Amino acid sequence: MSAITLRSVVKRYGSVEVVHGIDLDVEEGEFVVLLGPSGCGKTTTLRMVAGLEDVSDGELSIAGRRVNEVAPKDRGVAMVFQNYALYPHMSVRQNMEFALRPLGLDAAEVDRRIQEAAGILGLGELLARKPAQLSGGQRQRVAMGRAMVRTPDVFLFDEPLSNLDAKLRTQVRLEIGKLHNRLGTTVLYVTHDQVEAMTLADKIVVMQNGHIEQVGTPEQVYAHPNNMFVASFIGSPSMNMIPARHEGGRLRAEGLDLAVPSRFEGKLPEGQDVVIGIRPTGLQRAEPGAADAVVARVEVTEFLGNEALLDIRVGDHELIAEIPAAGRPAPGDEVSLTFDPSVIHLFDPQTGATLSR
Amino acid sequence: MRPFLLAGIAAALTVSAMTAVHAKDYEGVELKMLAIGDTSVTRLAPIVGEFEELTGAKVQIDMFPYPGLIDKIVIEASANRPSYQLMWVDSPWVGVLGESGALEDLTDWVKRDAEEIHLDDIIPIQLQENTWQGRLLAFPASGMIWHQNYRKDLYEHPDEQAAFQEKYGYELAPAQTWDQYIDIAEFFTRAAGETLAGETLDKDFYGNAQAYSRVAGAITHDFFPIMRSFGGQYWDPETGLCAMDGQAALAAADVMKRLVAFNPPDYLGLMWDIRTGYMERGEVAQSSYWSVRTVRLTNPDEAVLPTIGEAGYAPSPTGDGEPQPTMTGALSFGINSKASDREKEAAWEFIKWGTSRDMMRRFAEEGSGVSQFHKSILADPALQEDYPYYQVLLETQENAQRRIFHPFYADVEEVFGVELNKFMAGETETAEEALTNGCTKINTRLKVFPEELRLRWINDAPAAIFQ
Amino acid sequence: MIFLLPAMLVLFLTTIYPMLYAGYLSFRSYDLAKPFVPRVFVGWSNYQQVLTSGDFLNALSITFQLMVITLSIQLVVGVGLALLVTQRLPGMGIARTLLLIPMMISPVIVGLVWLFLYFPELGYLNYFLSFVGLDPIPWITSPNWALWAIAIADIWQWTPFIMMGTAAALTSLSPEPYEAARIDGNTRWQVFRHVTLPQLKPVLVSLVFLRAIDAFKIYDIIFVLTKGGPGDSTEVLSLYIYRQSFTFWQMGVGAAASFVSLIIIVVLITLFFKSLNRDQTA
Ligand SMILES: Nc1ncnc2c1ncn2[C@@H]1O[C@H](COP(=O)(O)OP(=O)(O)OP(=O)(O)O)[C@@H](O)[C@H]1O
C-alpha cells in the first residue's frame, strides 16, 4: 500500500488549470522529490496533499484512504514551509508545544518529544529563544522539529532550503537526509534545485507546466531521461543538444559527422531528423585527426578545480565540454573532441521524446 | 370708542416721534445685534429694513439659542473692540453686565424721551427688571410673568368635573395652591386607551409639563417662580448670602418632585421649548411657564391646541393659596458701552423703534411675537378678547417682584440647575441635600467678597428714571 | 540649527506658550466674565478647590467609566469586525469602506445624528423599538441610560478606528503560521488566542492608547447629547473644565483642573506602559 497516491489529480484556480491530471505513487518510507522549474505546480501539488488546497478533480489518497475531503489536521501529515512559518512571538519550545496541543498529550510526553526532537536536531540550547533570535539554519531546524514532534506519517517540505546560503544549504541538506534515514518517515519534498533532488531523493518526480515528465530514481532520470526537457533540466551544466539528420548510418549536422551508436542501429529510418543529446562529460579530447572527431575553436574556458569547462562552437551550436583541468587548452586554441557513443542520447525533434527505447 | 381713541393718540404720537429723528440721520451707521433666536427678536429681525428706511442705519441681527448666549455676550463685553453694538439681555443678566460696566446707562435718554416712549404706559416692574443700582441698563422688548396655562376645555367638561369632584372632594378649577395643582396633574394623567373628556385616548396624556433639564439651568427657570410663590427669596438680606435652601425652596423642590410622576417620561430632558411644545400640542392638562410663549396657545398657526381645544390662563398657584407677589422677567435690548457715541445714539433709536408701543401693538395684532408690557395694550378689550391671558398679565403685575439680578446669576443658574436635576433624577437623596449643596457652592464664591459688597449686589434700588 | 527655528517657534506659540499661560492662570483668581472680581495670585487654592471638589471627583469617575465601557467594547467589536472584513468574502471591500464612514464624521455631527435617534418622544430609535414591541428607553433623559447612550455613539464612531488598525495589522501577518496551525489541527479559537492575538498585541496596545487619550478628552458628543446631564451622570472631565472656565468663568480653576487631569493621564499612561513591559519580560 502506497503512502500517498495521486490519481488524475487536477487543480484549477477559477478557470485556469495549473495541475493537469497527474498520477503519482509514493511508497511507505520513500523520499520523493518534486522537481521542476518555477511555476510548474510543485507547491500546488504539495499543498493539495497537505490539504491546504482543495483537489479540483481526481483522487488523492494517503495510506490507502481517500482524503480529498479530509481536513489537513486529520491527514497525518506535517509540513515544513519555505519561510519556516514559525510563530514569531513564541519560543522554540512553545512553537513545538503549540503544534502538539491538539494531540492532547500529557505534559511529560510533550516534554519527552520536545527533548527528543531537540536532541536530534541540536536545538537543546535554543529552546527558550524566539525565532527572531535564531539564524536561518536554526529556524529551519526548529521548523523541522516542530513537524517532527507530531510524529506524522508523512513529512511535506516546500523548498525548505531556499532561504539558506549555499554552505548552510549543503549542511542542512545532509541533516535532512540523515533525519530521513533515522526516522524512516515518508517524505514528499519540493525543490527546484536538482542537486538537492539528486542527493536526497529515492525517487524524483520531474514536473513541467502542471504535468509529470518523468518519475524515477536519480540515476534513471539522469542517465535515461524520457525526453529533452528532463534531459536538459537534469544535470549541470545542461546536456548539449544538436539537431542532426540520419544519413546512411551517420548522424550529420553542420561541422559534425558521427557514426550512429550501435544500439540505435536498425532503429532509425534513413533521413530522420533527430536531436543529439550529449552531456559535457560525454565529450572527450582526442588526437587531431581521430575518427568522428569534431574540430572546434575554444571560446571560453572555465576552471572548476579538477575539471574545466570548454565553450566551443560547432557550426551554429555552442557546446560545452567537461574535461580534466590538467593540460586544458586556452581560448582561441583549436581542439578535437570525440563523442562517447555509449552516452549519446537521441530525441525526436517533434515530440522531444527519447529514441533510446 | 376707547380703542379708537387710543389708536388715534398713538398714531399722532408716532408721527411726532418720527419727526423727532430726521429721516436718514444715521446714514452709514451699521449696527449689529447679538440676540436670541426667540420670539422677542424673530418678529423684529425681518423688518429691520423699515428702520433703515426711517433712519438710514443698517441693523443686522445675529440670532443664537438661549443656552450659551450669555457666554457670547460676556465674551463680547470683555472684548476691547466691540463687534456688537446692540445686545439682547435677559433681565437676570443685568447684574453681571452692570457691575462690569458692559451696558450703556439708558436712564438719561429714557427720561429725555419719556413721552415718546410712553414711559407711563409701561408696567413699572418691567423697567425695574432692567435696572442695576437704580440705573436703567436695558429696555424691555418683552415683559414676562410666570403663570399657569391649562386645558380650559377639559376643566369645563362635565364628566371630568364630576369625576374630579368625586375623587378629590372639591371643584375642578385652575389650581390656587400647589396641592391642587398636583391633584389636577394626577387626575389628568391617563394612559392610552383610557377616556379623556368622553373620548378614548390613542396615546398617553400627561397631567403636567415642567422643565426639568439641567441644560442652561432650565429647571431653575421653573423652580425659582415656584419658590417665589411660597414666599421664598434668593438671598439673605442680612448677609447677602444664598437663601435658596430655605423652607420655601424646599417646598418648591418638593412640588417639582411630586409632579415628576405626571410629567412626560423624558421629563429630565425637558427644555423650555420642548415643555411648551407639550402644552401647545394639547398633550398635557396644564403647564406653567414664562408668558413669552403664551401667545402661541392662541394662534392655530403656531399651536395645535387652539384647533382641538382651548387654553385657559391663571396666575401661578401659591403655597397657601393666598396671593404672593408674582415673579416677573424682562427680555430686553441694551447698548454695548464700548460702542461709539454715534452708534450708541443710533442704537437707542433702534431700541425705541423696536420696542415702541406701535410696534408692540402691531405684533399683538399679528398674533405672534412678544409678551406685552404696555398697560394700554394689555387692557385693550379687543385684544383681551383675542388674548385672554392679557388680563392675567395685567393683574399679576400690580403686585410683582423682579427676578434675580445678582452678578453671580450664571453660577446660581448652573449650580442649582445641576443640583435640582440630580435631585429630580434621584441621584441626590433629599431636596435639603441638593439645595444645601447648591447654596454651599454659591456661598464659597461669594464669601471672598466683603459683606458690604454682597449687600450692594442684592440691593434693588428704585429706578432713577422715575425720580 | 537655524532650520529648526521655525518649527521651534510654531511649537512655542501653539503648545508651550499656552501651557505656560495656563500654568500661570492656575495660580490666579481670574473671572473672565466679572472684571470686578479681583484678579490676584491665590497660591494652590485653585488646585485645592479642584481636588476637594466632589464634582471633580465625580467627573473623573464618569470619565473613567465611559473610557472603560467604550474602550472594551470598541476593542472587542473592532477586532471582531477586522477579522470579518479581512476574510475573502463577497462584499467585504464595500463593508470595510462603509464601516469607516462614522470615523470620518466630525464628533459634533455624530452627536447630532444620535440626538435625532435618541430624542425624547421623537427619536427614531424608540420608534424602531416600538416595532419590536419594546418600551421606549429614556436614552438621554435618564441617569441610568445617558452614559450608555453616549457610549453607544462613541462606540459607533470609533470602533471602525480599531477595526481599521487591526485589519491593517491582520493583513500584514504572514499566512504560513496559520497554515501550519491548520495542519497541526489547533481550533480557530486557539489559533486566534495563541497566534493572532499575541501578534496583534503591539498594534492593539497603540490603538487602545490612542483611543484612551481621546476618551479622556471626550467632549463634543456629550456636549451635543446631554451637556453632562441628567443630573451629573455624564459630566466628564472636559465638561467639568469647560463649565469651570466658561460657565462659572473661573479660568484659574479651569486651568488647575486641566493640569490635574493632565497629570492623572500622564501617570496612568506611564503605569499602563510599565505594566505592559512587565508582561513582556515575564
Ligand atoms: N492562488 C492561485 N491562484 C491562481 N493561480 C495560482 C495560485 N497559486 C498558484 N497559481 C499558479 O499555479 C501555477 C503553479 O504554481 P506553484 O506555486 O505550484 O508553482 P511552483 O512549482 O511551486 O513554483 P516555484 O518553484 O516558483 O515555487 C503557477 O502558474 C501559479 O501562477
Ligand SMILES: [Mg+2]
Ligand atoms: Mg513553490
